[in-house]
Amino acid sequence: MLLELYRVHQFVMKFFKEFLFPPYEGKEIIRQCYQVGYRSLLLISLTGFITGIVFTKQSRPSLAEFGATSWLPSLVGIALLRTLAPLLTALISAGKVGSSIGAELGSMKVTEQIDAMEVSATNPFKFLVISRVIATTVTIPILTFYTALVGLIGGFVNVMFNENTSFIAYIQSFLDSITFLDITASTIKSIVFGFTIGMVGCYQGYNSSRGTEGVGKAANSAVVIGMFLVFVEEIVATQITFFFKT
Amino acid sequence: MTQLSDNKRGITVGLFLLIGLAIFLIGIFTLGGQKKTFVKSFTLNVVFDDIQGLKVGNNVWFSGVKIGTIKKLHFYGTSQVQVFLSVEEEAQKYIHKNAKASISSDGLIGSKIVVIDGGSPKFPFIEDGDRLMVNNTLSTDDIMKTLQVNNKNLVDITSDFRILARNLVDGKGTAGALLADQQVANNFKAIVENLKNTTAAADKMAQELSAFSKKLNTEDGLANKLLTDTMVFAKLQSSVDELQKTAASAAKLTANLNQASAKLNQTDNTAGLLLNDQPTAEQVKSIMKNLESSSKKLDEDLEALQHNFLLKGFFKKKAKAQQKE
Numbered sequence: 001m002l003l004e005l006y007r008v009h010q011f012v013m014k015f016f017k018e019f020l021f022p023p024y025e026g027k028e029i030i031r032q033c034y035q036v037g038y039r040s041l042l043l044i045s046l047t048g049f050i051t052g053i054v055f056t057k058q059s060r061p062s063l064a065e066f067g068a069t070s071w072l073p074s075l076v077g078i079a080l081l082r083t084l085a086p087l088l089t090a091l092i093s094a095g096k097v098g099s100s101i102g103a104e105l106g107s108m109k110v111t112e113q114i115d116a117m118e119v120s121a122t123n124p125f126k127f128l129v130i131s132r133v134i135a136t137t138v139t140i141p142i143l144t145f146y147t148a149l150v151g152l153i154g155g156f157v158n159v160m161f162n163e164n165t166s167f168i169a170y171i172q173s174f175l176d177s178i179t180f181l182d183i184t185a186s187t188i189k190s191i192v193f194g195f196t197i198g199m200v201g202c203y204q205g206y207n208s209s210r211g212t213e214g215v216g217k218a219a220n221s222a223v224v225i226g227m228f229l230v231f232v233e234e235i236v237a238t239q240i241t242f243f244f245k246t
Numbered sequence: 247m248t249q250l251s252d253n254k255r256g257i258t259v260g261l262f263l264l265i266g267l268a269i270f271l272i273g274i275f276t277l278g279g280q281k282k283t284f285v286k287s288f289t290l291n292v293v294f295d296d297i298q299g300l301k302v303g304n305n306v307w308f309s310g311v312k313i314g315t316i317k318k319l320h321f322y323g324t325s326q327v328q329v330f331l332s333v334e335e336e337a338q339k340y341i342h343k344n345a346k347a348s349i350s351s352d353g354l355i356g357s358k359i360v361v362i363d364g365g366s367p368k369f370p371f372i373e374d375g376d377r378l379m380v381n382n383t384l385s386t387d388d389i390m391k392t393l394q395v396n397n398k399n400l401v402d403i404t405s406d407f408r409i410l411a412r413n414l415v416d417g418k419g420t421a422g423a424l425l426a427d428q429q430v431a432n433n434f435k436a437i438v439e440n441l442k443n444t445t446a447a448a449d450k451m452a453q454e455l456s457a458f459s460k461k462l463n464t465e466d467g468l469a470n471k472l473l474t475d476t477m478v479f480a481k482l483q484s485s486v487d488e489l490q491k492t493a494a495s496a497a498k499l500t501a502n503l504n505q506a507s508a509k510l511n512q513t514d515n516t517a518g519l520l521l522n523d524q525p526t527a528e529q530v531k532s533i534m535k536n537l538e539s540s541s542k543k544l545d546e547d548l549e550a551l552q553h554n555f556l557l558k559g560f561f562k563k564k565a566k567a568q569q570k571e
Contacts, residue, residue, distance in 0.1 A: 030255060030256050033259045034258060037259065037262050037263075041262065138263070139262075142262065142270075145269040145270050146266060149269050171276075175276060179281070179303060180277065180281070
């Protein structure tokens with residue numbers, strides 16, 4: 001366990017060491033951004049929209065008991081911005097992107113393609129790990145903004161059909177209840193989530209072994225550990241945000 | 247082909263990132279606009295005894311419009327709290343030096359807010375760093391205390407009502423008897439029946455009165471003429487004047503009669519003497535008796551005279567002339 005933690009520490013340190021010094025694999029970063037961000041957009045948007053509708057629908061009865069359905073936009077807005085959008089995006093990305101990175105790097109490892117890159121004077125860490133981690137760190141926050149927006153639209157659709165609330169009133173009510181701290185916390189959190197998912201996927205794939213079994217294990221571990229760490233980070237981030245709020 | 251594909255991918259990723267960042271920036275600026283973050287503001291402060299859970303970032307309202315936010319809170323003096331308000335400059339020209347601030351709530355279960363009233367126009371406008379006066383309002387605790395008193399009263403009232411209802415059920419008191427006693431109920435029914443009849447009669451009377459008033463309003467009626475025809479009114483007024491004059495004459499006559507009748511009661515005049523003095527009455531009676539006796543004798547004398555030969559011819563002629571007529 002301690003050895004594993006030491007290896008993780010070494011891996012993270014190596015990332016920062018390599019990240020701080022050029023050259024950067026621009027094309028690979030763009031390709032990874034495309035794979036991680038753009039290719040996930042439809043799935044993320046659809047999930048965000050459905051979440052917005054479902055969350056609004058499920059929250060209504062509780063608020064209706066107090067005659068406070070006019071607070072739905074605030075509730076949906078706060079929930080989406082503070083937790084749902086970053087967490088949902090991170091979990092979907094951990095499942096889709098983390099497993100993909102783990103499996104891809106794992107198969108490259110077991111087929112010794114990474115060793116071949118080293119032999120051909122290409123820095124495999126920079127090409128494979130740095131580009132992927134940068135891609136996840138940059139695109140997951142962007143995907144979070146999309147999710148929040150689409151989720152808000154989903155919530156609005158539900159509120160509009162049930163309470164006949166106008167879009168301006170909905171947005172005003174939402175904006176009334178959020179602060180810059182919420183946006184800042186949400187952005188920082190999604191950056192951390194993106195970094196974690198990328199790092200976990202790369203670490204698991206980069207250190208996989210024992211043939212095809214190792215590839216499957218790397219993909220699986222990338223998802224499980226990635227999701228677990230996202231939840232842990234969510235708790236820590238919430239505590240830190242509350243500390244700043246009070 | 248790969249180059250083209252790479253370019254296309256680059257553009258797609260660029261657009262993806264650009265739109266995502268645009269959403270973020272629009273969100274930031276919209277929120278900034280909403281929170282008046284990018285608006286020029288000035289600072290006011292107010293010292294409250296109890297801020298009732300007011301927090302940094304809570305809104306400041308003026309006439310129901312959000313004009314700023316709570317900037318800072320810190321303890322002041324022994325147990326008071328100084329609250330610094332960041333108020334947008336636009337609102338400065340509406341707030342006067344004697345404006346007061348109070349802590350209120352955004353809705354029944356909403357967050358706390360500071361509400362500023364405008365103050366009197368006699369005072370100059372407020373300036374940066376000024377301290378607002380406090381307008382003490384009822385806190386939730388005060389409201390709860392009042393509610394508690396109300397609850398106690400409500401308990402007393404319901405307890406009284408319970409006794410009242412019990413008495414009603416037991417038939418005690420007038421209302422109870424009305425509900426429980428058959429005789430009283432029958433009497434009440436009779437009263438209601440009478441009332442019904444009275445109402446019907448009153449209704450009929452009202453109808454008749456209505457018909458009568460209609461008649462009064464007919465064009466040829468006296469009342470209508472009195473009200474509308476000026477000639478009739480003039481004649482009536484003239485008649486009334488005459489009547490007044492007659493009444494005045496009658497009054498005069500009555501006065502004279504009174505005077506005369508008063509004199510009749512006295513004995514200093516002939517009539518009064520005749521009516522009131524007993525000796526005179528006796529005397530008059532005696533005279534009358536003498537007169538009666540004299541007239542009787544005269545009658546006899548005249549009868550004798552008619553048979554006198556000297557006058558016999560005259561009376562015969564007279565009788566013949568009467569027969570002819």
